[in-house]
Amino acid sequence: xxxxxxxxxxxxxxxxxxxxxxxxxxxxxxxxxxxxxxxxxxxxxxxxxxxxxxxxxxxxxxxxxxxxxxxxxxxxxxxxxxxxxxxxxxxxxxxxxxxxxxxxxxxxxxxxxxxxxxxxxxxxxxxxxxxxxxxxxxxxxxxxxxxxxxxxxxxxxxxxxxxxxxxxxxxxxxxxxxxxxxxxxxxxxxxxxxxxxxxxxxxxxxxxxxxxxxxxxxxxxxxxxxxxxxxxxxxxxxxxxxxxxxxxxxxxxxxxxxxxxxxxxxxxxxxxxxxxxxxxxxxxxxxxxxxxxxxxxxxxxxxxxxxxxxxxxxxxxxxxxxxxxxxxxxxxxxxxxxxxxxxxxxxxxxxxxxxxxxxxxxxxxxxxxxxxxxxxxxxxxxx
Amino acid sequence: xxxxxxxxxxxxxxxxxxxxxxxxxxxxxxxxxxxxxxxxxxxxxxxxxxxxxxxxxxxxxxxxxxxxxxxxxxxxxxxxxxxxxxxxxxxxxxxxxxxxxxxxxxxxxxxxxxxxxxxx
Numbered sequence: 001x002x003x004x005x006x007x008x009x010x011x012x013x014x015x016x017x018x019x020x021x022x023x024x025x026x027x028x029x030x031x032x033x034x035x036x037x038x039x040x041x042x043x044x045x046x047x048x049x050x051x052x053x054x055x056x057x058x059x060x061x062x063x064x065x066x067x068x069x070x071x072x073x074x075x076x077x078x079x080x081x082x083x084x085x086x087x088x089x090x091x092x093x094x095x096x097x098x099x100x101x102x103x104x105x106x107x108x109x110x111x112x113x114x115x116x117x118x119x120x121x122x123x124x125x126x127x128x129x130x131x132x133x134x135x136x137x138x139x140x141x142x143x144x145x146x147x148x149x150x151x152x153x154x155x156x157x158x159x160x161x162x163x164x165x166x167x168x169x170x171x172x173x174x175x176x177x178x179x180x181x182x183x184x185x186x187x188x189x190x191x192x193x194x195x196x197x198x199x200x201x202x203x204x205x206x207x208x209x210x211x212x213x214x215x216x217x218x219x220x221x222x223x224x225x226x227x228x229x230x231x232x233x234x235x236x237x238x239x240x241x242x243x244x245x246x247x248x249x250x251x252x253x254x255x256x257x258x259x260x261x262x263x264x265x266x267x268x269x270x271x272x273x274x275x276x277x278x279x280x281x282x283x284x285x286x287x288x289x290x291x292x293x294x295x296x297x298x299x300x301x302x303x304x305x306x307x308x309x310x311x312x313x314x315x316x317x318x319x320x321x322x323x324x325x326x327x328x329x330x331x332x333x334x335x336x337x338x339x340x341x342x343x344x345x346x347x348x349x350x351x352x353x354x355x356x357x358x359x360x361x362x363x364x365x366x367x368x369x370x371x372x373x374x375x376x377x378x379x380x381x382x383x
Numbered sequence: 384x385x386x387x388x389x390x391x392x393x394x395x396x397x398x399x400x401x402x403x404x405x406x407x408x409x410x411x412x413x414x415x416x417x418x419x420x421x422x423x424x425x426x427x428x429x430x431x432x433x434x435x436x437x438x439x440x441x442x443x444x445x446x447x448x449x450x451x452x453x454x455x456x457x458x459x460x461x462x463x464x465x466x467x468x469x470x471x472x473x474x475x476x477x478x479x480x481x482x483x484x485x486x487x488x489x490x491x492x493x494x495x496x497x498x499x500x501x502x503x
Contacts, residue, residue, distance in 0.1 A: 130469070134470050137449050141447060145460055148447055150480065152445075154480075196450065244470070246421070250445055
């Protein structure tokens with residue numbers, strides 16, 4: 001049976017700004033520029049926006065700050081902040097609000113200047129008192145612990161991890177907007193400075209600037225815009241812990257719960273998926289999410305990504321923008337999963353354009369493998 | 384000033400016991416489950432929680448070495464024999480293999496903390 005939310009809303013406008021490095025601009029200024037891009041993309045006016053969904057790493061009350069900065073008077077707003085997975089959750093929340101008739105034109109937006117502002121990950125995240133005495137370095141400590149456990153339990157190797165980074169770079173080399181371009185080999189990744197065993201600097205995402213915004217409307221209106229609508233087909237979130245200490249099994253993320261529910265809402269199976277966008281804050285993420293979302297059995301993710309399987313020309317298209325590892329990572333990367341899915345589904349992805357891109361699966365990740373939100377977007381063909 | 388740590392909320396109580404040189408865990412009378420980190424409620428929902436002395440033995444579940452210019456130290460997740468997991472460090476070594484058996488001790492200092500040593 002078709003889920004009542006499937007296909008009921010669509011992204012009609014998409015914009016990005018300050019991708020990579022944007023010296024001299026604040027996070028909110030970049031966010032504002034991306035909203036302008038999104039509006040121009042669909043031909044709507046600022047005053048048409050009547051719902052705001054926002055999260056950033058530098059605004060405690062993100063929707064409030066966005067409303068003021070843009071001079072909006074929304075009827076509905078939501079600052080749900082579940083880290084980098086916030087925007088996939090916003091897709092679901094916005095769809096609920098639109099479908100309930102609480103609003104007509106929803107803005108989802110994010111902006112960060114963390115690269116030029118300080119060059120390190122900005123976080124409003126409070127320390128966890130039971131972890132502080134051991135001086136974990138957030139977020140890498142949690143991801144390094146999960147990597148170590150996965151290697152111990154399943155024989156995953158550092159070479160497997162490196163192959164994730166190499167694949168991401170392969171895609172980035174086809175994307176003029178990607179921040180890190182140029183040749184990258186497995187040996188390059190393995191030879192980078194060890195940051196937190198077993199993760200080298202080459203296993204870590206970029207620290208860039210960047211902003212992105214999208215505009216959602218109900219599907220019945222979506223065909224009236226200049227560009228082909230990108231339909232919401234499904235989404236689901238799952239959250240089992242916050243600090244790595246409380247993660248039940250470091251080799252199994254909550255995407256193993258959100259994934260199946262998102263697939264069910266979207267009414268799709270794995271063979272329907274043309275594009276997989278996974279939040280790759282670290283190389284282990286891609287491996288864990290491929291397993292938890294059912295692309296390979298648990299424990300097989302390392303072997304699955306070997307030798308270019310997810311690189312350009314490989315069997316499965318994963319993170320075709322170059323990912324957080326090589327394209328853009330301003331702190332909460334989830335918004336850029338949406339941007340790339342929209343580009344591919346519209347056929348605007350240039351040299352990296354997939355031959356067929358009708359259904360995209362997105363998995364946003366927040367915290368230390370904590371909040372997982374899986375979303376499915378698609379073209380009119382997917383309806 | 385509350386003298387008896389058991390009368391404090393779980394976080395302050397744990398820290399007060401540590402300051403007195405005791406590594407304590409919360410345990411439910413009814414279900415027998417231990418709780419870490421210390422909370423007002425066990426995973427089952429039980430609130431009949433007593434402070435009990437930790438056995439102090441456990442197994443390394445995962446470990447990483449945080450490498451900085453000024454030096455490196457390890458951060459581990461230790462599965463205590465009581466069935467709960469805590470973040471900690473293995474003292475005096477760069478790292479140990481996952482699965483290593485360890486024993487807790489209290490490291491004194493301004494803020495005392497639990498550290499582990501490998502069991503020979």
